[in-house]
Amino acid sequence: MTMTSPKLSRFAESPYLTEEGRRMREAVCAASPDLAERARAGEELGVLAPETVSVLHEIGVFRITIPVELGGFALGARDTAEVVRALGRVDASAGWTVIVSSASRSGLAMGDKVRDEIFADAGTWPGPLMFGATVFSPKVGDGRKVDGGWMVKGRWAFGSGCKIARWGTVGFEYEDPGTGEKRRAMGLLSREQYTIVDDWHVMGMIATSSNSVQADGEVFVPEYRVVHTADMPARMDALRGTYRGTGFKHSAIGTMVATTTAFAALALGMTEGALEAFVEQAAKRAPFNLPYPTMADMASTQVVAGKARAVVNTAAAVIERQADEIDRRALAGEDFHPWEEPEITMDLVHQIHQCLHTIDGLQLALGSSTVSLANPIQRFVRDVHVLATHGAFRIDPMAEINGRDIFGMEPLPMIAALGSPPPAKAPPHPADGTMPASMARPA
Numbered sequence: 535m536t537m538t539s540p541k542l543s544r545f546a547e548s549p550y551l552t553e554e555g556r557r558m559r560e561a562v563c564a565a566s567p568d569l570a571e572r573a574r575a576g577e578e579l580g581v582l583a584p585e586t587v588s589v590l591h592e593i594g595v596f597r598i599t600i601p602v603e604l605g606g607f608a609l610g611a612r613d614t615a616e617v618v619r620a621l622g623r624v625d626a627s628a629g630w631t632v633i634v635s636s637a638s639r640s641g642l643a644m645g646d647k648v649r650d651e652i653f654a655d656a657g658t659w660p661g662p663l664m665f666g667a668t669v670f671s672p673k674v675g676d677g678r679k680v681d682g683g684w685m686v687k688g689r690w691a692f693g694s695g696c697k698i699a700r701w702g703t704v705g706f707e708y709e710d711p712g713t714g715e716k717r718r719a720m721g722l723l724s725r726e727q728y729t730i731v732d733d734w735h736v737m738g739m740i741a742t743s744s745n746s747v748q749a750d751g752e753v754f755v756p757e758y759r760v761v762h763t764a765d766m767p768a769r770m771d772a773l774r775g776t777y778r779g780t781g782f783k784h785s786a787i788g789t790m791v792a793t794t795t796a797f798a799a800l801a802l803g804m805t806e807g808a809l810e811a812f813v814e815q816a817a818k819r820a821p822f823n824l825p826y827p828t829m830a831d832m833a834s835t836q837v838v839a840g841k842a843r844a845v846v847n848t849a850a851a852v853i854e855r856q857a858d859e860i861d862r863r864a865l866a867g868e869d870f871h872p873w874e875e876p877e878i879t880m881d882l883v884h885q886i887h888q889c890l891h892t893i894d895g896l897q898l899a900l901g902s903s904t905v906s907l908a909n910p911i912q913r914f915v916r917d918v919h920v921l922a923t924h925g926a927f928r929i930d931p932m933a934e935i936n937g938r939d940i941f942g943m944e945p946l947p948m949i950a951a952l953g954s955p956p957p958a959k960a961p962p963h964p965a966d967g968t969m970p971a972s973m974a975r976p977a
Contacts, residue, residue: 548612548854550861552780555613561593562620570624573913576741580734581697582628583741590628591660595621599636600663601777604649605656608779611792611860615799615853622803623810626917627741629800634694634742635662636793640703640761641722642776643769647758648722652701661698667691667705667747669720670763674705675749677719683756684708686721689731689748696730697743704728704747705763720766722759723749738916783864791870791878792860795853797927798882801889801918802849808914809842812896815911819903829900838899845892849885856882873939879926880936887929890918 562569572583582590590596598614600606609617614633621629641652641664652663667690668674675688690704702723710717731746761769771786784792816829816839829835856878863870870878893914897904904911921927935946 548858550610550612550780550858550865551616552609552613554607555609555616558593558595558598558607558609558613559616559620562595562617565589565593566620566624569621569628570910573625573627573741573910574907576625576627577913579741580745581741581743582625582631586625586628587660587698590632595632596635596659596662597656598632599639599781600653600656601642601782602779603777604653606779608777608781610780610864611784611788611795611857612854613780614792614796615857618796619799619803619806619853622800623807625741626800626804626914626921627739629803630739630742630921631662631695631698633793633796633800634665635699637664637666637703638662639770639773639789640664640666640720640766641701642773643766644722644761645758652722655700659700661700662695663699664701664703664722665693665695665699666703667693667696669703669705671705674707674718677706677708677721677755679708679711680754683754684719684721684760685752686723686755687749687752689746691733691746692744693730693747694742694744696745696747700725702728702747718763719760720763721755723747723753723755727753727755736920738913738918738920780861780864783867784860785864785869787870787872787875788860788864791856791875791882794879794882794926795857795860797921797924798849798853798885799857801886801921802846802853804914804918804921805842805846805849805889805892808893808896808911809839809846811910811914812842812900813839815900815903815909819900822901835899838895842892842896845888849889852881852885873945876932876935876939876945880932883927883929883932886918886922886927890922893918 569586569589572586575583576586594607595617597606598609598617600608602608618629618633621632638652641648656663671691675686675690677684677686684706686704686706688704688706693702696702703720704723705718705720707716707718709715728747728749731748734740734743734745767786770789773782774785776782813830816835819829820827821829821832824832826832897911897915900911903909906912922929938945
């Protein structure tokens with residue numbers, strides 16, 4: 535019997551997969567036939583179908599990163615990866631929306647008053663509590679200081695989940711009253727302070743509702759709903775240990791690489807879903823102009839399937855190992871160092887692109903039947919390409935960051951590189967031709 539993505543792994547189950555994570559994963563799997571059937575409807579609507587939102591709300595996936603004390607689950611990296619992977623097999627837009635619902639964590643960094651406002655609806659709001667739009671982009675909105683807060687205006691792109699979220703966070707630039715320097719901050723807007731722009735007309739991830747939002751004129755944001763961008767890393771790190779749950783034991787860098795791990799798990803789930811559809815269709819479809827009963831009888835089809843399964847297994851090994859290490863360090867109280875992040879991210883981004891090439895290959899091998907919008911394979915193709923073109927997951931820039939490190943060069947001032955090099959960096963080109971000392975990480 536052909537196995538594409540076996541339900542039972544031949545490896546022991548991870549000790550970092552909790553009962554709650556397992557429950558959510560199995561609930562998603564149980565709901566998968568209906569979720570898959572509604573995925574096309576979500577694309578037509580430009581947002582997850584209401585029935586899909588309702589099911590996901592009941593399972594609790596939008597509360598994965600919300601503190602237990604506030605009605606959530608505070609799940610760790612492995613739990614989140616398992617749930618998102620299961621969603622990726624049937625509806626990548628749903629998986630993406632679940633990942634970006636972690637924007638609610640930034641609300642916690644704004645202080646107790648914002649926390650109490652946002653999370654009052656944690657158990658009842660049928661969707662993400664918050665979305666983020668253009669927070670760290672080169673172009674943000676504009677703000678000016680007034681008594682008691684800020685007047686903010688602008689148009690902010692890529693507000694994933696904005697059509698079903700309760701609150702929105704947006705970035706804005708302002709002039710420091712003391713120095714005249716341009717600085718940045720992030721403001722929390724209530725639903726009535728912005729309008730959703732009808733501009734998310736894209737090739738994939740259509741149901742993520744990643745529309746732009748805009749303020750129609752200046753809107754007032756009270757001081758307590760604003761946090762200055764330069765203060766965010768320290769504030770996010772200060773959340774560590776403040777609440778119960780593995781998700782709040784991660785360091786700031788641990789939280790960041792956990793998010794990247796979740797996106798890689800989403801790509802893995804898409805590949806599994808595409809392979810399952812490929813095997814099912816190839817077993818029923820006669821080949822064009824070749825004397826085989828079905829495409830599954832063709833050696834070339836078998837080769838494509840065999841290679842695809844190897845990519846699935848390899849990606850799973852990398853993603854699961856990274857997720858487990860993130861949780862292990864969190865529970866042990868260990869930190870990730872800034873110089874570790876680019877290498878981890880590169881490994882995960884590489885898996886995303888391997889998944890992309892594999893899904894492309896599955897479509898090409900099966901042929902023109904896959905171009906029908908009723909065929910799930912074409913949606914996996916479109917969705918994985920949108921995922922891989924995200925600025926954080928483009929492989930060549932990430933490879934350059936890592937290549938500089940390999941050659942002992944100073945890191946570029948990019949968000950992806952995050953920070954300082956390891957101590958005792960060697961000269962970039964040792965005279966004896968040996969590998970630079972930057973490859974030897976501190977113990």
